Amino acid sequence: MKNSKNVLYNTFGKGAVDDLKLLITQKRLTSEDYCVFLVDEYFKNSPLLNRLSIQPRDRLIFVPTVEEPRTDQINSFYDELTSVSENLPCAVVGVGGGISLDTAKAISNLLTNGGRAEDYQGWDLVKMPGVYKIGVPTISGTGAESSRTCVMTNKMSGLKLGMNSDYTIYDQLILDPNLSETVERNQYFYTGMDTYIHCLESLNGAYRNAIGDAFSEQASKLCRDVFLSLDMKSSENREKLMIASYLGGCAIANSYVGVVHPFSAGLSVVLGIHHGVGNCIVMTAMEEFYPAEVAEFLRMVDAQQVVIPSGVCKQLSDEQYQRLYESTIIHEKPLANALGVDFKKVLT
Ligand code: NAD
Ligand code: ZN
Numbered sequence: 001m002k003n004s005k006n007v008l009y010n011t012f013g014k015g016a017v018d019d020l021k022l023l024i025t026q027k028r029l030t031s032e033d034y035c036v037f038l039v040d041e042y043f044k045n046s047p048l049l050n051r052l053s054i055q056p057r058d059r060l061i062f063v064p065t066v067e068e069p070r071t072d073q074i075n076s077f078y079d080e081l082t083s084v085s086e087n088l089p090c091a092v093v094g095v096g097g098g099i100s101l102d103t104a105k106a107i108s109n110l111l112t113n114g115g116r117a118e119d120y121q122g123w124d125l126v127k128m129p130g131v132y133k134i135g136v137p138t139i140s141g142t143g144a145e146s147s148r149t150c151v152m153t154n155k156m157s158g159l160k161l162g163m164n165s166d167y168t169i170y171d172q173l174i175l176d177p178n179l180s181e182t183v184e185r186n187q188y189f190y191t192g193m194d195t196y197i198h199c200l201e202s203l204n205g206a207y208r209n210a211i212g213d214a215f216s217e218q219a220s221k222l223c224r225d226v227f228l229s230l231d232m233k234s235s236e237n238r239e240k241l242m243i244a245s246y247l248g249g250c251a252i253a254n255s256y257v258g259v260v261h262p263f264s265a266g267l268s269v270v271l272g273i274h275h276g277v278g279n280c281i282v283m284t285a286m287e288e289f290y291p292a293e294v295a296e297f298l299r300m301v302d303a304q305q306v307v308i309p310s311g312v313c314k315q316l317s318d319e320q321y322q323r324l325y326e327s328t329i330i331h332e333k334p335l336a337n338a339l340g341v342d343f344k345k346v347l348t
Pocket of ligand 2: 194
């Protein structure tokens with residue numbers, strides 16, 4: 001296994017978000033020091049804002065979540081921030097789901113590395129440590145809080161790929177399970193299931209190792225506890241899912257995904273379907289590759305009475321099908337992990 005890095009510091013527990021104040025104060029060394037907050041737009045009028053310790057000289061950007069992060073949007077946030085101040089902020093704080101956490105990671109890296117977001121889509125292209133970054137997840141499942149990437153779509157090239165680098169990892173996390181209480185049930189399931197799916201793909205792949213497996217196995221166990229229980233959103237289950245998400249992100253930093261994620265990425269690039277729900281739609285068609293896991297997934301859907309959309313690819317044009325194929329098959333590493341180097345003979 002290659003040299004692998006994880007998040008340096010975590011605080012965890014109900015009400016942990018109030019630790020942010022002290023953590024940020026430690027970073028504000030002079031009266032000039034300011035922080036950049038990238039906060040999920042859902043919290044625009046929420047009392048949570050008052051608990052983030054935002055000062056008048058700080059910069060607050062509400063991150064829209066209608067679309068997943070685009071490179072041009074990251075660039076425009078960067079341009080906006082650098083047009084106001086030439087000095088770097090002392091911290092970048094991301095608060096929200098995968099969209100906001102990934103946006104904050106990308107901004108932190110761009111601020112010190114310069115250039116455009118698309119310059120860093122790939123592996124280990126970020127050369128300088130980003131601005132000190134603090135992540136505060138408010139919904140659990142993607143593992144964006146602990147992974148070494150931040151997923152962005154370049155609309156010009158059609159590429160959905162993140163800045164995979166050690167510098168993309170958060171320096172500090174605040175894991176407060178109280179924050180996910182307000183998440184709508186279907187969304188809670190779709191995002192939570194991302195962890196379960198990351199892990200099943202890793203555990204069924206060729207590139208396995210003992211550390212990745214240990215993270216995946218424990219995260220899968222927690223997901224089973226949560227999604228096969230009577231109430232996936234109970235206080236205890238929100239706590240468990242937050243840890244499962246964190247461990248799932250660590251797992252993926254030490255392994256690869258498989259067949260589900262490439263198909264889900266295709267749905268995202270061509271039809272704009274969001275990551276979590278896209279994964280769930282794909283899972284319903286994955287029996288050939290992951291029979292036992294698909295059966296368990298369907299039991300979870302049934303236990304939680306959530307709705308998985310169907311028929312999203314009805315009446316597409318040949319051109320759309322072609323683009324779906326191309327934006328799926330481009331994900332060579334995960335597909336080779338799942339199906340071997342001759343994966344194009346399986347996925348014709
Ligand atoms: P999201 O950021 O897409 O948010 C989903 C919805 O939940 C949004 O409407 C948001 O406003 C809402 N929401 C968030 N917290 C809430 C709360 N506490 N109460 C009420 N509503 C709340 O959610 P996601 O599924 O966590 O993230 C998906 C994104 O993560 C995609 O862009 C995907 O590409 C990315 N992703 C990144 C990684 C990584 O390793 N970096 C891994 C997987 C997915
Ligand atoms: Zn995922």
